[in-house]
Amino acid sequence: MANREKRKFDFDGSLLEDEKQTFVNNLLIERAKKGDKEALSLILQKNYAIVYGYFLKLTGQKELAYDLTQETLLKAIENIDKFSGNSKFSTWLITIGTNLFKDNLRREKINENKLAKIGIFENSTLVHSEIEFFNILDVLTPIKKIPIVLKYYYGFTYEEIATILEIPVGTVRSRLHNAIKDLRAELANLRR
Amino acid sequence: MRSLTKNICIEIEEYLYEAFLNKKPLNENILLHLEECSSCSQMRAELQELDTELTPLKEEIATPPLWYFAKLIETNQKDRKLTFKESFLFLSLGFAVVAIAYIGISRDMFFQITMLSSLVSFILIISAILSGKESRG
Numbered sequence: 529m530a531n532r533e534k535r536k537f538d539f540d541g542s543l544l545e546d547e548k549q550t551f552v553n554n555l556l557i558e559r560a561k562k563g564d565k566e567a568l569s570l571i572l573q574k575n576y577a578i579v580y581g582y583f584l585k586l587t588g589q590k591e592l593a594y595d596l597t598q599e600t601l602l603k604a605i606e607n608i609d610k611f612s613g614n615s616k617f618s619t620w621l622i623t624i625g626t627n628l629f630k631d632n633l634r635r636e637k638i639n640e641n642k643l644a645k646i647g648i649f650e651n652s653t654l655v656h657s658e659i660e661f662f663n664i665l666d667v668l669t670p671i672k673k674i675p676i677v678l679k680y681y682y683g684f685t686y687e688e689i690a691t692i693l694e695i696p697v698g699t700v701r702s703r704l705h706n707a708i709k710d711l712r713a714e715l716a717n718l719r720r
Numbered sequence: 721m722r723s724l725t726k727n728i729c730i731e732i733e734e735y736l737y738e739a740f741l742n743k744k745p746l747n748e749n750i751l752l753h754l755e756e757c758s759s760c761s762q763m764r765a766e767l768q769e770l771d772t773e774l775t776p777l778k779e780e781i782a783t784p785p786l787w788y789f790a791k792l793i794e795t796n797q798k799d800r801k802l803t804f805k806e807s808f809l810f811l812s813l814g815f816a817v818v819a820i821a822y823i824g825i826s827r828d829m830f831f832q833i834t835m836l837s838s839l840v841s842f843i844l845i846i847s848a849i850l851s852g853k854e855s856r857g
Contacts, residue, residue: 565790565793566790568789568793569786569789569790569793570786570789572789572792573783573784573786573789576781576783576784576789577781577783580781581781584781598792601789601792602792602795602796605792605793605796606796664770664773664774665774679741680741680774683743704737704741705734705737708737708740708741708767708770711770711774712763712766712767712770715766715769715770715773716766
């Protein structure tokens with residue numbers, strides 16, 4: 529009985545905590561949309577690590593990830609009044625970031641061949657496991673890399689990825705499965 | 721019989737990929753098949769290895785202090801393009817001053833017109849500033 533009570537308490541406690549977080553986030557967003565700079569700063573700070581981590585995984589370069597994060601945040605500041613609240617704020621930021629990343633690729637600002645190979649191997653601060661991580665992931669083209677990062681590291685659903693990338697759900701699934709096949713092949717190559 | 725096994729293996733491959741992506745445990749039927757099928761079992765081992773390889777990235781992301789974000793917001797507002805309302809008010813100001821000056825000179829009412837144009841300029845400048853503040857927040 530005591531255990532049951534405790535579980536109920538834990539469950540209620542975590543539920544309340546989640547609700548509290550959502551409430552605080554919504555409040556910050558509402559205030560940010562009304563022009564409260566402090567609220568906007570706070571909500572951006574809360575989501576900085578997600579956006580930076582996302583770009584670090586996509587590019588494998590700290591400097592480039594930093595620049596893209598800054599660009600994403602600037603874009604979000606500019607368009608904060610357009611945030612509808614239908615998705616999470618972090619999902620909205622990731623969508624903006626993904627579009628920026630794709631635009632940069634289109635403009636050839638990011639040379640695919642240079643990704644990771646120059647940025648990572650010249651960077652002596654990265655440990656071996658990190659080099660290998662980027663080396664494996666870098667075998668993927670951005671078309672496959674973006675969905676795998678969104679799914680594997682951030683747990684987005686197929687529908688959410690489809691919305692972010694503006695492609696059908698079936699295409700998301702096939703890109704993810706093809707990405708895994710490529711990664712398996714690369715891993716086999718590395719082990720030889 | 722062989723093609724049936726092959727079909728099952730294709731389905732198992734799909735299932736293993738989904739389990740890998742969604743980080744879900746495998747069900748008993750799949751585990752039974754893996755015990756019997758060497759190629760599927762090999763595939764599972766490869767996916768487990770891939771999982772280990774993708775996991776060890778240590779992200780020590782230093783989140784910048786709050787003033788960094790405040791600075792970003794400020795920078796964004798400085799670089800902001802003029803809104804339509806502001807552009808209209810600034811253009812109106814220019815046209816109004818020229819028009820009033822022209823009328824004043826043509827009707828020999830220099831003093832009155834100077835006063836009037838100053839007043840119009842003042843009102844338009846205040847409106848433009850207020851409009852800018854409004855859209856900057």
